[in-house]
Amino acid sequence: MLWDWGYALEILPVLAKAAIVTIEATFLGFLIAASLGLVFAIMRMSGPLVAGPVTLLVELVRSTPLLIQIFFLYFVLPKFGVTLDAFTAGVLALGLHYATYCSEVYRAGLENIPRGQWEASTALNLSSFTTFKDIILPQAIPPIVPALGNYLVALFKETPLLSAIAVLELMQTAKILGSETFRYVEPITLVGVIFLIMSLVSAVGIRWVERALNRRTAR
């Protein structure tokens, strides 16, 4: 028999546990991506002394495979005295990688704010911090939520790469189960289905956030 329901049910709790690791990696990674991305975007808007190096870093990260970056953080950094456990290294790599994509999205959002908004802020003597926090970001973020949401889902779907450094997320767990029993059909299929369900759920979630933001901002 190709599909063994008994075995599938037996491994489901193990995979569910691994799914939690996947979700944790996704959210922590995206938290880093979203905040670091904003920092990159703002730094790229300031003087060339700051913008230059940041642009270089962003291009470097964007132009190299995520898997290499994961390996770099996990296997190469210890040579420089920085030892990270697999989960931390993986999450940092995911976060950094997607931060560079997010920074492009933020940049587009920030550039879309009319100059008049900055000028009115200057005329009212708002500090740069207040201008960003109260005037620019609340206008820049809502339109880019869909794009950021896409990267959340993309990041989520890249988490199996963490299996390469033996983080016990879904994919790694499925591989271990498979190698123990020589049955790969059930674990791998279930992992696929779990990813599918979670992707669909998050897509709905993102659309909900989008609508909520539009209700607040569009009139």
Added chain:
Amino acid sequence: MNSSDATPMVRFENVTKRYGSLTVIDGLDLSIGRGEKVAMIGPSGSGKTTVLRMLMTLERIDGGVIWVDGERLTHVERNGRLVPADTNHLRRVRGKIGMVFQHFNLFPHMTALKNCMEAPVTVLGMKKREAEERAAELLAMVGLADKKDHFPSQLSGGQQQRVAIARACAMRPKVMLFDEVTSALDPELVGEVLNVIRKLGAEHDLTMLMVTHQMGFAKEFADRISFFHRGKIEEDGKPADIFGNPKNERTRQFLHAVLDAG
């Protein structure tokens, strides 16, 4: 009367502004007294708006010094030498200046009331409740008491511009700059905005600088008219003299052109 009454509220001292090789303001000297209402007129590209933008620190100047209320805005003295002012200095001095823009530049994600509260709360450190009371008063002054919870997109152009005036007033500036504030409005909405400016001028001891194409309003409202041409003031005087008996040939040509068109 104290001695400071003699100091001009705003003074441009040999101010120059260039965009690349184009000189838009050419060694401008201009003094504006306390409470004085000056209308700047002239053909487009003559530098009037740039004068306001330099004063609001939206444009850096390439030469000269701007003074506000008896102190330098653009420069500070350090070891006996004048150096360009840092952000802290700019923020302190430009707090005396408010500006109303051609395209209103209201914050679209805030209600009229919130637009008028943002700066008093975050810059002046005013309590929310006090800022709200004052914002409501100011909106009432511009005739929009019933629109305080509306967002800018729910208001007409004239109403938006009146909110923008209230918002600028909330910072209690000593100098108000009006940059073609009726140019983006439908003709039937111009009057309500000009009325608010008239009221502001009558009730408050504000120094006002305006760039305008409303010659009738300039003539009636301003104490003084400055005619700009190619980055320089060609003629400057009382409205009656400028409009009634312009001495400068260019002023004459300009007034002919705009008054004939109107």
